[in-house]
Amino acid sequence: MLGSCTRGVASGRIYLGGLRPANSTLATRVPGVSKRPARTVLLFFLAEHMCLELLSSRGFIKLLSTGECQSGARTVLQLLAFTMPPPPLLPCLKFVVLGGTALNEDTMKDCAVLFSNHYGIWGDEASVPLTAGSRIKMSVRKLRAEVLPDPTNGFVSLCYADNTLVGQAFATRWAFDGASTVPPWILCTVLYYNDDTGGRVCWVTQLVVSSEHRQKNIATMLLLQLAAAQPNCTAMGLASTHPASCLALTKAAHVSMLHLDLSFIQQHAKSILATSPVCYIRTARLRGSLFEKDGDPAVVSLANTEYFVDHAEPRAALEKWESRSSSEWPLGKLLSGHEFFVVVPLNPPR
């Protein structure tokens, strides 16, 4: 059938018979395209022109509408399918999870480049030597120190599109204090320490997806991979200015943002922070109605990390989510220098 023929369209132009420049991705992806005989190419060319002629003829449209030209209609539909642009080519995505100690220098360099080119820009309140409007950058050394401080308990989920790194999610896991769930008589036992009664959190220390590949569920997939690689973790969390990263987290943990368990965040946030090996999390100050009695009631769950990134993109994403879901963002208002603070339960170990 003509409609199933391989077609090439660039800038609205049809490449005859599906032929494209020799070095194009499609030409290399579809074996046999370039072997199409010249006669067939000529046939497609004529067919395309005939199709346009037929469509512009009022007589033909009349015939089509009265059903008197069934075979002609079929031919035209086939030709129309042939001239319609093909679905966009999807890159071949590959996901990999690596332990922190298995990360070599080359991969770290790729991660630093992806972050520096795609993470975001500094906001107006960023202080000297940072410049408002300039890209937020990170060297390999800073990356290791900030997002992988404990390599033996650190890991990364990477996404490659046609062998180019397009997404990364760094995480560190640690046991957080389960004291609030342990009865006081157990606490009296001075030597008591049992890792299994407390929680274990998988904390996402950095999440970034290349701007060309966003809104294709890559962040969600990266976090799903992380969660799957940590079956013993009871919670997963992150601090981010971007609602999309919070949404990716809830999706990866199979919970709905509309039914986010705020009491879970309230219950565990302080102990997660206090026990964190990740410096910017350990020193962050919790803000919002979940943690403070006084204060702006519109602020629900934030961490003050003094990270003055530009909020234009997160704000637009938030407005989009609120209008799409006809709901208020459960984590409340975002303040300058703050990030949304979200923790969700993961399936406890059986």
Ligand SMILES: CC(C)(COP(=O)(O)OP(=O)(O)OC[C@H]1O[C@@H](n2cnc3c(N)ncnc32)[C@H](O)[C@@H]1OP(=O)(O)O)[C@@H](O)C(=O)NCCC(=O)NCCS
């Ligand atoms: C945040 C970020 C990682 C999201 O990556 P992504 O691959 O586009 O995310 P996903 O496609 O998995 O989308 C997850 C959810 O967010 C939504 N979303 C993603 N980008 C959005 C946007 N710009 N506006 C509105 N919603 C958006 C998606 O629709 C999806 O929700 P849904 O399943 O309810 O439809 C990416 O935008 C990014 O790298 N931003 C810059 C860096 C940053 O802010 N990182 C977070 C700091 S930890």
